[in-house]
Amino acid sequence: MSGTALDPRTAPTFPMAAHKLMGDTQLRKNVRHATDVIQNKRAKVVGEMPDWQGLREAGKSLREHTMKHLDVYLEQFERNCTAAGGVVHWARNGEEAKRIVIDLVKASGSNEVIKIKSMTTEEIQLNTALEAAGIRPYETDLAELIIQLGKDQPSHIVVPALHKNRQQIREIFQREMNLPDLGNTPQDLADAARLFLREKFLKVKTGVSGANFLIAETGGVCVVESEGNGRMCLTLPETLITIAGIDKVVPRFQDLEVLLQLLPRSATGERMNPYNSVWTGVHPGDGPKAFHVILMDNARTEILADEEGRQTLNCIRCGACQNACPVYRQTGGHAYGSVYAGPIGAILTPQLQEMHHAQTLPYASSLCGACYEVCPVKINIPEVLIHLRNKVVKQNGPFGPEALAMRGMAMIFRSEARFRAAQRFGRMAETPLVRKDGNGEGWIGWLPGLLGGWTQVRDLQEMPKETFRDWWEKRADAKGGKHGN
Amino acid sequence: MATDARTAILSKIRSALGTKATPEAAAAAWAGLPRDYVRVSTGTKSELIERLIDRLHDYDAQVLEVEATDLKAGVAKMLTARGATKMLIPLGLSNALLPEGVDFTVDTGLSAAELDACGGVLTEATLAIAETGSLVLQNVAGQGRRAGSLVPDYHLCVVDVAKVVGTVPEAISALQATAGLATTFISGPSATADIEMTRIKGVHGPRFLDVILVH
Numbered sequence: 169m170s171g172t173a174l175d176p177r178t179a180p181t182f183p184m185a186a187h188k189l190m191g192d193t194q195l196r197k198n199v200r201h202a203t204d205v206i207q208n209k210r211a212k213v214v215g216e217m218p219d220w221q222g223l224r225e226a227g228k229s230l231r232e233h234t235m236k237h238l239d240v241y242l243e244q245f246e247r248n249c250t251a252a253g254g255v256v257h258w259a260r261n262g263e264e265a266k267r268i269v270i271d272l273v274k275a276s277g278s279n280e281v282i283k284i285k286s287m288t289t290e291e292i293q294l295n296t297a298l299e300a301a302g303i304r305p306y307e308t309d310l311a312e313l314i315i316q317l318g319k320d321q322p323s324h325i326v327v328p329a330l331h332k333n334r335q336q337i338r339e340i341f342q343r344e345m346n347l348p349d350l351g352n353t354p355q356d357l358a359d360a361a362r363l364f365l366r367e368k369f370l371k372v373k374t375g376v377s378g379a380n381f382l383i384a385e386t387g388g389v390c391v392v393e394s395e396g397n398g399r400m401c402l403t404l405p406e407t408l409i410t411i412a413g414i415d416k417v418v419p420r421f422q423d424l425e426v427l428l429q430l431l432p433r434s435a436t437g438e439r440m441n442p443y444n445s446v447w448t449g450v451h452p453g454d455g456p457k458a459f460h461v462i463l464m465d466n467a468r469t470e471i472l473a474d475e476e477g478r479q480t481l482n483c484i485r486c487g488a489c490q491n492a493c494p495v496y497r498q499t500g501g502h503a504y505g506s507v508y509a510g511p512i513g514a515i516l517t518p519q520l521q522e523m524h525h526a527q528t529l530p531y532a533s534s535l536c537g538a539c540y541e542v543c544p545v546k547i548n549i550p551e552v553l554i555h556l557r558n559k560v561v562k563q564n565g566p567f568g569p570e571a572l573a574m575r576g577m578a579m580i581f582r583s584e585a586r587f588r589a590a591q592r593f594g595r596m597a598e599t600p601l602v603r604k605d606g607n608g609e610g611w612i613g614w615l616p617g618l619l620g621g622w623t624q625v626r627d628l629q630e631m632p633k634e635t636f637r638d639w640w641e642k643r644a645d646a647k648g649g650k651h652g653n
Numbered sequence: 654m655a656t657d658a659r660t661a662i663l664s665k666i667r668s669a670l671g672t673k674a675t676p677e678a679a680a681a682a683w684a685g686l687p688r689d690y691v692r693v694s695t696g697t698k699s700e701l702i703e704r705l706i707d708r709l710h711d712y713d714a715q716v717l718e719v720e721a722t723d724l725k726a727g728v729a730k731m732l733t734a735r736g737a738t739k740m741l742i743p744l745g746l747s748n749a750l751l752p753e754g755v756d757f758t759v760d761t762g763l764s765a766a767e768l769d770a771c772g773g774v775l776t777e778a779t780l781a782i783a784e785t786g787s788l789v790l791q792n793v794a795g796q797g798r799r800a801g802s803l804v805p806d807y808h809l810c811v812v813d814v815a816k817v818v819g820t821v822p823e824a825i826s827a828l829q830a831t832a833g834l835a836t837t838f839i840s841g842p843s844a845t846a847d848i849e850m851t852r853i854k855g856v857h858g859p860r861f862l863d864v865i866l867v868h
Contacts, residue, residue, distance in 0.1 A: 198849075205850035222689035229686045237679040239666045244676070252833065258659040310856060311847040327847060334848055354848040358856050365857065370765040386832050396803060396843035396858025403800040404765050414662065419683050421832040425822035426690070428838075436846060439708065440785035440821075443858065444838035445799070451835045453762060454798035465662045473669035 173293045174321045176526040179505025186503040199500040202330035203491040209437025228546040231482035241384040241417045248387025252449025259464040262292030270301045276407040278374040284398045285309035286378025290507040308397035317344040323501030326435045326487035375401035379412035385420040388448040408456040415481040430544035434486035467520045476555045482545045489539035511539035515552045530556035602630045694819020701783040708786025712841025715863040741771035745794025760801045773807030780816045782824045787840040808859040
């Protein structure tokens with residue numbers, strides 16, 4: 169996982185990528201540790217809120233409401249942001265968004281930008297495009313800095329470098345910052361990042377950010393962060409460019425009373441994250457003199473058009489589903505081949521690809537429902553996963569292996585004779601594959617072809633020697649009685 | 654070009670929704686959204702203050718409670734304890750807060766490098782939230798522009814206890830009238846948990862935060 173950006177169009181399928189990553193015991197240990205810590209912190213601060221379920225319900229209704237009136241709220245945001253001195257741009261896709269950013273950076277007279285962590289810019293691989301245009305992006309979030317200097321890729325929405333431990337981070341910093349004597353406590357590493365970036369904050373004239381919320385009522389933008397790198401990028405440059413998916417809009421300032429309770433507790437297990445910034449257009453004498461915001465679609469309207477998939481857009485990017493997911497906790501984020509990993513990635517990524525890529529992701533789940541339980545806006549991820557699996561099967565057409573198998577099963581189940589024949593055939597066909605264990609029980613450790621997916625990770629018990637029907641019939645015969653049908 | 658994308662996106666949204674929503678319909682639907690959560694805290698004022706102090710301590714912030722008449726002495730005490738000698742202050746900060754013997758520089762639009770040369774910053778706050786231990790600063794007299802409370806390494810914030818609210822919803826409704834101002838919620842010193850989920854104080858924002866509560 170080095171250098172090349174996570175791109176669902178070219179990534180290996182989930183089972184292939186996961187298989188490889190499962191061999192990286194250090195990565196699995198790092199991911200398990202980090203997700204355990206966040207989950208425990210989250211449980212503690214969620215537990216102290218007697219009204220948590222009421223807040224989740226409010227969050228869900230609020231997000232559903234927003235999506236149902238998305239055009240109204242986007243137009244309101246545009247009007248109010250413009251009135252406050254901001255410039256609003258619209259981008260149909262990532263290519264348009266990147267072109268707008270590059271043009272704006274060039275117009276600002278800079279050939280470098282400081283960046284706040286933004287998954288939306290990761291989604292469109294903005295850094296690669298900036299570099300190709302001769303613009304140097306500096307990631308300023310500690311985790312994103314680790315990723316950028318290590319030529320790595322983010323593996324979590326909130327804590328993108330959680331797959332790295334302190335020794336690994338130290339090696340990257342020693343090499344890239346030329347600090348041979350760097351210590352390895354987290355404090356040493358954070359101090360190194362502070363010094364490394366301080367000079368950039370003070371001198372780079374253009375900042376690029378994402379957004380957590382766009383407030384339609386006021387035209388304001390809200391960014392939630394911890395380190396203060398966000399505030400640096402939002403206040404010190406002369407030009408600020410914000411890229412936001414059209415799903416980031418919220419109706420009113422008052423809605424922050426729900427979202428600013430749900431998000432920090434779910435994301436980092438804090439009652440409130442250290443810094444929330446809200447700004448509205450340009451504030452004379454305070455912060456950038458020019459403010460641009462790019463409202464990007466990039467397939468979000470396709471998701472909106474699918475009534476069952478639509479709830480995916482309600483996501484506020486807290487990452488709680490990733491921490492809770494038994495699959496993500498084993499594989500880490502890179503296996504998903506997308507900057508959006510874990511359960512939310514399994515539903516968001518294929519839809520952002522309009523189901524042309526990442527078709528294995530809806531299957532990267534045991535449907536256990538842990539993600540749904542922790543989701544602060546109650547996105548029913550298992551429901552959407554099943555909906556997308558259905559789409560994938562339909563996409564494969566009537567002659568896809570799954571469709572053929574299901575039709576075959578239906579034919580067998582429709583007739584008692586065929587069902588019995590299939591059982592007899594199964595018992596015969598399995599014979600060469602069955603191995604007896606110490607207790608005389610038969611187990612199948614390998615199945616051919618597509619069925620092999622099952623035996624890859626578990627044994628299958630052999631079929632019973634006798635079915636219930638056979639036994640019942642024999643019993644009735646032995647008693648000399650009649651058996652009904 | 655930009656207009657093209659705008660029209661295309663809005664029309665895709667409308668066709669996805671099957672309707673063209675109106676602002677009136679949206680406003681009516683918004684008013685009916687469920688809000689079955691705690692809006693207003695029930696505790697007494699002293700319970701609120703106690704909770705705020707508890708939360709601030711949780712973030713490793715030092716808290717000093719003083720009577721209004723002892724405010725200047727309180728500021729002096731905190732600055733001495735931190736060894737802060739060169740402090741930034743925003744425009745409009747009351748002189749009554751400023752003890753002698755400290756070099757106070759008024760932020761009259763200093764450059765980033767000049768801000769960086771200040772060891773600390775002294776501000777007031779619009780309000781504080783007990784439940785989350787948050788201070789809310791806005792660009793008004795006594796609080797100043799956002800970079801001022803960010804670049805120096807130490808932040809001393811003076812909060813009148815009358816400005817302490819219980820919950821996040823109470824804070825948001827108090828801020829509604831001035832929602833258009835640049836607003837920053839500060840909950841503890843700058844921090845990160847990006848390395849092995851260990852919370853480390855102080856990355857880019859002030860590494861040290863103290864609060865004086867004025868009764």
